[in-house]
Amino acid sequence: MAGAEPGAADEGLYSRQLYVLGRGAMERLAGATVLVVGLRGLGAEVAKALVLAGARSVTLHDVAAAGPADRASQFFLTDSDMGQNRAVASQRHLAELNSHVLVTAHTGELSESFLASFQGNPGIVTYASGEEGRGHLFCDGDMVTFSGVEGMTELNGREPCPVHVLDAFHLEIGDTSSFSPYRCGGLVWQVHLPQEHSYHSGHCLQEPLRKALVKPKIQVTNPEDLPRSRSLHMAFQALHAFRKEQGRLPLPRAQGDAERVLELARSLDEQQGPLDEDVVRAFASVSMGDLGPMAAFIGGLAAQEVLKAASGKFLPLDQWLYFDALECLALEGAAQLTEEDCAPRGSRYDGQIAVFGADFQERLGHQKYFVVGAGAIGCELLKNFAMMGLAAGTGGDITVTDMDTIARSNLHRQFLFRSADISKPKSEVAAAAVRCMNPDITVMAHQNQVGPATELVYGADFFKQLDGVASALDNLETRAYLESRCLRYLKPLVDSGMEGTQGNVLAMVPHLTKALGPASDPVDKTFPLCTLRHFPRTIEHTLQWARDEFEGLFRLPAENVNRFLADPTFLEHLEAPKALEVLEQVWRSLRERPRDWQDCVHWARQHWQSCYHNSISQLLLTFPPEHEISPGVTFWSGDRRCPHPLTFDPDNDTHMAYVMAAAHLFAQTHKVLAYGDRATAQESLRNLVLPPFTPQEGLQIHITEERQEVQETVDQRRLAELSQELARWRRELVEAEEMQIPVMEPIHFEKDNNFHVDFVTAASNLRAENYGIPCADWLTSKRIVGRIVPAIVTTTMAVAGLACLEIYKLVWGCKDRSCYRNSNLCLSDSLLFRMQPLPPPTYRYGQKEWSCWDRLEVQGIGADGQEMTVQELLDWLQRVHGLAVAMLLHGYTVLYDREQDEETRAQQQAQRLSESLEGAGEPRPRELELQYVCEGEEDQDEDTCPPLLCYLP
Numbered sequence: 001m002a003g004a005e006p007g008a009a010d011e012g013l014y015s016r017q018l019y020v021l022g023r024g025a026m027e028r029l030a031g032a033t034v035l036v037v038g039l040r041g042l043g044a045e046v047a048k049a050l051v052l053a054g055a056r057s058v059t060l061h062d063v064a065a066a067g068p069a070d071r072a073s074q075f076f077l078t079d080s081d082m083g084q085n086r087a088v089a090s091q092r093h094l095a096e097l098n099s100h101v102l103v104t105a106h107t108g109e110l111s112e113s114f115l116a117s118f119q120g121n122p123g124i125v126t127y128a129s130g131e132e133g134r135g136h137l138f139c140d141g142d143m144v145t146f147s148g149v150e151g152m153t154e155l156n157g158r159e160p161c162p163v164h165v166l167d168a169f170h171l172e173i174g175d176t177s178s179f180s181p182y183r184c185g186g187l188v189w190q191v192h193l194p195q196e197h198s199y200h201s202g203h204c205l206q207e208p209l210r211k212a213l214v215k216p217k218i219q220v221t222n223p224e225d226l227p228r229s230r231s232l233h234m235a236f237q238a239l240h241a242f243r244k245e246q247g248r249l250p251l252p253r254a255q256g257d258a259e260r261v262l263e264l265a266r267s268l269d270e271q272q273g274p275l276d277e278d279v280v281r282a283f284a285s286v287s288m289g290d291l292g293p294m295a296a297f298i299g300g301l302a303a304q305e306v307l308k309a310a311s312g313k314f315l316p317l318d319q320w321l322y323f324d325a326l327e328c329l330a331l332e333g334a335a336q337l338t339e340e341d342c343a344p345r346g347s348r349y350d351g352q353i354a355v356f357g358a359d360f361q362e363r364l365g366h367q368k369y370f371v372v373g374a375g376a377i378g379c380e381l382l383k384n385f386a387m388m389g390l391a392a393g394t395g396g397d398i399t400v401t402d403m404d405t406i407a408r409s410n411l412h413r414q415f416l417f418r419s420a421d422i423s424k425p426k427s428e429v430a431a432a433a434v435r436c437m438n439p440d441i442t443v444m445a446h447q448n449q450v451g452p453a454t455e456l457v458y459g460a461d462f463f464k465q466l467d468g469v470a471s472a473l474d475n476l477e478t479r480a481y482l483e484s485r486c487l488r489y490l491k492p493l494v495d496s497g498m499e500g501t502q503g504n505v506l507a508m509v510p511h512l513t514k515a516l517g518p519a520s521d522p523v524d525k526t527f528p529l530c531t532l533r534h535f536p537r538t539i540e541h542t543l544q545w546a547r548d549e550f551e552g553l554f555r556l557p558a559e560n561v562n563r564f565l566a567d568p569t570f571l572e573h574l575e576a577p578k579a580l581e582v583l584e585q586v587w588r589s590l591r592e593r594p595r596d597w598q599d600c601v602h603w604a605r606q607h608w609q610s611c612y613h614n615s616i617s618q619l620l621l622t623f624p625p626e627h628e629i630s631p632g633v634t635f636w637s638g639d640r641r642c643p644h645p646l647t648f649d650p651d652n653d654t655h656m657a658y659v660m661a662a663a664h665l666f667a668q669t670h671k672v673l674a675y676g677d678r679a680t681a682q683e684s685l686r687n688l689v690l691p692p693f694t695p696q697e698g699l700q701i702h703i704t705e706e707r708q709e710v711q712e713t714v715d716q717r718r719l720a721e722l723s724q725e726l727a728r729w730r731r732e733l734v735e736a737e738e739m740q741i742p743v744m745e746p747i748h749f750e751k752d753n754n755f756h757v758d759f760v761t762a763a764s765n766l767r768a769e770n771y772g773i774p775c776a777d778w779l780t781s782k783r784i785v786g787r788i789v790p791a792i793v794t795t796t797m798a799v800a801g802l803a804c805l806e807i808y809k810l811v812w813g814c815k816d817r818s819c820y821r822n823s824n825l826c827l828s829d830s831l832l833f834r835m836q837p838l839p840p841p842t843y844r845y846g847q848k849e850w851s852c853w854d855r856l857e858v859q860g861i862g863a864d865g866q867e868m869t870v871q872e873l874l875d876w877l878q879r880v881h882g883l884a885v886a887m888l889l890h891g892y893t894v895l896y897d898r899e900q901d902e903e904t905r906a907q908q909q910a911q912r913l914s915e916s917l918e919g920a921g922e923p924r925p926r927e928l929e930l931q932y933v934c935e936g937e938e939d940q941d942e943d944t945c946p947p948l949l950c951y952l953p
Contacts, residue, residue: 013100014054015409015752019783019790020500025313026054032310033057037110039086041073041290041351041387045299045797046306050101051094052412052793053307057102058094060087061110069344072351073292073387075437097415140165142190144173147774149186150641154179160191187538187774195315213237217319221831229322231265231276235283238265242284250284252342252354258284282326290351292387293808296380297801298323304501304794304827314501314828321830325805327819328355331812348438349389356808364811365393365440368465370458372450372482373472374402374426376791377496379416380800381470382430386438388804390811393440401446402427409752413793451481460927463489468810470803471495474789483508483516487852488929488947492810496803500790501828503799505821506837507806511853512817513837534619534701535640539768539776543785546763550749550756553607554665557589558744565730565743583722589744590729597667597676598684604662605685608648608655612766614693616645622701643770650682654769658762659685664755669745751786760785795827843944846883846934850946856881860913860928860950867952870896871909877932877948884935890928898935913950927951 018026032055036047039062050058066077066086074086081089087105095103106114138144143160155176164172171188218229241264242257243249250257261284262277301321308316329335334356341357344350349361367390371381382400385391391398406414406421406429416433417426427445434443448454469486471493473479479495486493486508493508495516508516531537532545564586594600625642627635636642649655660678667674749756761781768775782788802823809819821834840851858876860868868876870888874896877883888896896908913928930948 013408014412015782016788016791017053017412017793018779019788020792021307021311021313023779025311028313029056029307029311030054031056033059034306034310035059035061035106035115037061039074039090040070041075041292041295042299042302044074044076044090045295046303047090047094047103048097048415049299049303049793049797050306051097051103052415053303054098054412055101055306055310057104059104059106060091060094061106062087063107068346068348069290069350071348071387072290073295075292075383075387078436096418098412099419138163138165138171138190143193144171144188145191147187147189148641148772150772151181152176152179152186155186160193212319219317219319219321219830221833227274228276228279228324229320230273231279232283232322232324233320234265234268234275235261235280237268238262238280239284239287249288251339252288253285253337253339261287279324279326282329283324286329286355288351289355291355292352292384293801293804294325295801296384296797296804300794300796300798300801301827301830303797305830307792307794317830323832325821327821328805328808330816330819331809331814332816334812352388356812360812361389362393364389364396365391366396367391367467367811368396369398369807370462370466370469371398371400371472372402372469372478373474374400374430374445375404375410375472375474376413376793376796377472377498377800377803378402378426379414379430380796381472381496381803382434382443383416383437384800384804386434386441388807389438389440390807391442392438397442397444399444399446400427400431401448401450402430403447403449407752413791413796415793450478458485460489463491466491468492468494468807470807472800473497479516487515490853494803494806494810496799498791498795498799501792501795502824502826503795503802504825505799505802505806505823507810507820507822509810509817509820509837511851512815512839513820514840515852536767536771536773537639537641539764539773539780540784542764542767542771542773543760543776543781545767546760547749547785549611549763550665550747550760553662554669554747555749556746557585558669558742558746560585561589561744562742562746564726568727568730580718580722583726587722587726590726594667594670594672597663597672597674600663600667600670600672600674601659601676601681601684602688603666604659605648605688606690607662608658608766609690611763612646612770613648614645616643616770617693618696619643619701620645621695641771641773643772646766646769648685650685654762654765654775656682657758658766661755661759661762665747665759669747671743671745751782751788757782757785795825798825798827845945846881848881854946856946856948858948858950860952862912865953867912867914868950869909870911870913873913873950874909883932885932886935887933889931895930914952925952 014026021029034050034055034057036043036050036058039047039060043060043062047058047060062085064086065083066074066081066089068082070086071077074090076090076093077086085105085107087107091103091105095101108114141162144163145158145160146155147157149155161173216230216233218226218233220226220229238261239249242261245264246257246260250261258281262280265275265280268275301323304314305317308314337357341359342354345353345358347353347361352364353361369385369391371378371385374382378400382398385398390396402425404426405423406417406426408419408422410426411417411419411422414426416430421429425445425447427447431443431445434441446457448457450458463485466489469482469491471479471482473482473495474497483493483495485491490510492510493516495506495508497504506516507513532541532548536542536545560582564582592603594603620643623635625636629635646655656678660681663681664674666672747756749760751757757778761776761778764781764785765775767773776784783790802821802825806820814820817839818836820837822837824833825831840853842849842851844850856877858868858873860873862868862872874885874888877885885896886898887894894908895911895913896905898905900908914925928950930950932945932948934945
C-alpha cells in the first residue's frame with residue numbers, strides 16, 4: 001500500500017507535527033522514501049519515528065537473525081521472532097503503527113543501484129514568527145520584514161533587512177530618510193533566509209566519508225567538549241579496527257581488550273589530536289552494551305536528521321555529532337565491576353548487564369515507580385522501562401495514571417496506541433502494550449488526576465513505598481503539586497517536557513539537588529476587553545475575540561434558554577444586571593429560532609453585517625479617522641489601529657466561509673437539519689437585501705478597561721417587561737406541547753472540530769481585515785486558539801531516553817550530584833545542553849542552616865504511651881532542636897499561641913495533638929504536618945521554617 005500524503009483528511013492525525021514542520025515540509029516528508037540499516041534497538045527507534053512521522057515509505061535492512069540479546073532494546077521482537085531476520089520480524093509491527101506508510105524489509109546486499117533510490121536533495125526553509133510579548137527577541141543580524149505599516153508604506157513587503165538591537169524595545173533597520181512619514185501601526189516579522197548546503201561531492205559517497213573520518217567536522221554545544229568528542233571519534237574508529245582484527249567486540253570489563261582498543265586509538269592520535277585515554281577505556285569496556293535509553297535518544301536524533309533531509313525543514317547536521325553518558329560509569333562501585341559481573345547470562349537484558357552488571361539488573365526489577373502522564377513522553381518512558389526491565393522482578397511495580405483518552409491526533413507520536421484504541425483510556429492501553437513488550441513487567445493503570453482531590457489514593461502510604469516518580473505532564477499546576485509531594489516524602493522526581501523540537505529533562509534528587517521550581521510556560525494571555533472589542537492590533541486579539549464570539553453565540557444562549565425554560569426561578573438568585581442580560585439573551589434566542597436551513601444562512605449573513613460593517617461604522621461615527629484627543633494628537637495612533645467596514649461579497653472565500661460555518665453551528669444549536677451546500681447559499685445571498693446601517697443614538701463606547709468595568713443603571717421597566725413576556729411565551733410553549741427540554745443544544749468549542757475552527761478562523765480574519773492586521777491561516781489559528789503545543793515523535797524519543805539515563809543513576813542509589821544531568825535539547829539545530837543540577841539552596845532558621853529537603857520528624861507518642869500532648873511536642877522541640885516555639889499550627893488551625901491568656905494557653909498545652917483538629921470537623925490523621933514560629937522569628941513567615949512531621953500512634 002502506498003503512503004498517502006497528509007492532506008486535509010489526515011490533519012487530525014498529524015496536527016501537532018504540522019505545527020513543528022509546516023505544511024510544505026509535511027508534504028515533502030509524505031513523498032520521502034527512507035532506508036533504515038540495522039534493526040537492533042537504535043534502528044528500531046529510528047524506524048518507529050519515521051513511520052509515526054508519516055514518511056511515504058520505510059525500508060528496513062538487516063542481514064542478521066534476532067537473538068535473545070536483541071531484546072535488551074529492540075522492543076518489537078518477541079520470543080516467537082527469535083531466529084528470524086531482524087528486519088523481517090520488525091516489519092509487521094512497524095506497519096501496524098501507521099497505515100499511510102509503506103513498510104518493507106530488504107535482506108539482500110546494499111548495492112549502488114539499490115541505494116540510489118533513497119537519495120534526495122535538501123529543500124529550502126523560511127520561518128517567520130511574530131507574537132505579542134514584553135520586548136522583542138531579535139538579535140543583531142536577524143533578518144526582518146514589515147507589514148501593516150500606515151504612512152511609511154515603503155516598509156510593507158520590502159525585502160528582508162538586517163536589524164541592529166539597541167535595547168529590548170528598539171531596533172535599528174537602516175536608512176529610511178527617503179521614505180514617506182510614519183503614521184501608525186505595523187508588525188515586524190523575523191525571516192530566515194534560505195541557505196544552500198552540500199553534504200557530499202563527486203559521484204562516490206565513500207570518498208567524502210573517508211575524508212570526514214580523517215578531518216572531522218564535529219558539532220559541539222560547548223567548545224570545551226570538542227576534545228572529548230574527538231576522543232570518541234577516534235574510539236569508534238579503533239573499535240571498528242578491533243572488531244576487524246579480533247572478529248568480535250571487546251568483552252565487557254575486559255582490561256586486555258580495553259587496552260588493545262586504546263592502543264589502536266593511539267595510532268590515530270597524531271592525525272586527529274590529543275586523546276583522552278580514560279574515555280577510550282570506558283568506551284571499550286561497555287562497547288558490547290545495548291541500552292534502550294541510549295537507543296531512544298540517539299534514535300531520536302538520527303530520525304530527526306532523516307526528517308530534515310526528507311522534508312527540507314531545518315538545517316541538517318554537517319558531519320559528526322557525538323553524545324556520551326559515561327557519567328553513568330562514574331557511579332560509586334561501578335569501577336569495581338568485573339568481567340564475571342558483566343558476562344552474558346542468556347537473558348534479554350544481557351546488553352544492559354554488560355554495562356551495569358547482573359546485580360544492578362536485579363535491583364531494576366525490584367523498583368516501584370509512579371509515572372504521571374501516558375501521552376507522548378509517557379508512552380516512550382513506559383516502553384523504555386519495559387526494555388530496561390524496570391519493575392520486571394519480584395516486588396517491582398509501575399503505577400501509571402492519565403485522565404485522558406486516545407484521540408486520532410495522538411497516533412503519530414504516541415506509538416503504543418493504534419486506530420482501534422481511539423476513545424479508550426491512555427493509561428490502560430499503554431499499560432497493556434508494554435506488558436506485551438515485556439510480560440514480566442508489572443504495570444497498574446489509573447485514570448486519576450494527581451492533586452489534592454486524590455490524596456486518598458496517592459497519599460502518604462502510596463508515596464512512601466515508591467522508589468521514584470517520573471512525570472510527563474503538560475500541566476504546570478499538576479507538576480508543581482507532584483513536586484511538593486516528592487519533597488514531602490523525600491522521593492526523587494525526573495521531570496520531562498517538550499515543545500516542538502525542543503525538550504528538557506530535570507532531575508530532583510533528595511538532599512542533593514534543588515527543587516524544580518517554577519517552569520517557564522506560555523501562560524494563557526488575557527487581553528483587556530476594550531482591546532478585544534474596539535482596538536485589536538494583533539492576530540491574537542482577533543482570535544480571542546472570535547473565540548469569545550463562539551461562546552456568546554453557540555454555547556451561552558443555549559444554556560440560558562434551556563435553564564430558563566426548565567426553571568425560570570433561577571433568575572431570582574442573580575443580580576439585576578445579570579438577570580437582565582440573561583433575559584435579553586433568552587428573548588433574542590427564542591425570537592431568532594430558525595424554521596429551516598435557509599433561515600440559518602440568512603441569520604449568519606445578518607450577523608456578518610452586524611459584526612464587520614455596522615459595528616465598525618458605529619465606532620467610526622464615535623471616533624472618526626481624523627478625531628483628535630488633544631490638538632495635534634490623533635485618537636487613532638500608537639496602539640490603536642483605525643478600522644474600516646467591510647462590504648459583503650458572496651464570491652469572497654472568507655466571507656462565505658464565515659457564513660457557512662456560522663450557519664451550520666446556528667443550525668446545530670437550534671436542532672435544525674443543515675442540508676444546503678455553499679453554491680446554493682451563495683445564490684440565495686445574492687438576492688438578499690438587508691436594511692441599511694442606522695446609527696445608534698447615545699451609544700457609549702468605553703476606551704479604557706476602567707470605564708468598561710463601571711456598571712450601568714439597570715432598566716427596571718425593561719427587566720419587568722421581559723420577565724412577563726418570556727413567562728407568557730413559556731406557558732404557551734408548554735400548553736402547545738411544542739417544547740422539548742432541552743430545546744437548544746449548547747456547543748462547547750473543540751479544537752479538533754473543523755466547523756468550530758472554520759468559524760473562529762473566518763471570524764478572526766474578517767476582524768483582522770477590518771483593522772488592517774495580517775490574517776492567519778487555518779492551521780495557525782487552530783494552534784493559537786486551541787492552545788496547542790507543537791509536538792513531534794523524535795523529540796519525545798530523545799527526551800524519554802535522557803530521562804531514563806537519570807533513572808539508571810537513581811536506581812543505582814547515586815549520592816554524587818556530579819553524576820546527575822539536567823538536559824535541554826533542540827533537535828532542529830542538533831544542540832544538547834547538559835549540566836549538573838544545582839545544589840539545594842540553604843537558609844537559616846533558629847540558628848541552624850536548612851535546605852528544602854530538611855524536616856523535623858517525631859513519633860508522636862507521649863510519656864504515657866498515648867498520643868503526645870501539645871506541651872510534650874513543644875518540650876521535644878526545645879530539648880532536641882533548641883527551638884522555643886511561639887506559635888504552632890496545622891494549616892489554619894492554631895494548636896498553640898504564646899500570646900493568648902494563661903487559661904487559653906493551658907488548655908492548648910494540655911490537648912493531645914489531634915484533639916483540636918477533631919473539633920474542627922477533620923478526621924483523625926495518621927500523621928500531621930505542622931508549621932511553627934519560634935521566639936525571635938515572629939517577623940518571618942511560617943513557611944520559611946523546616947516542616948515538622950509528627951507520626952501519631
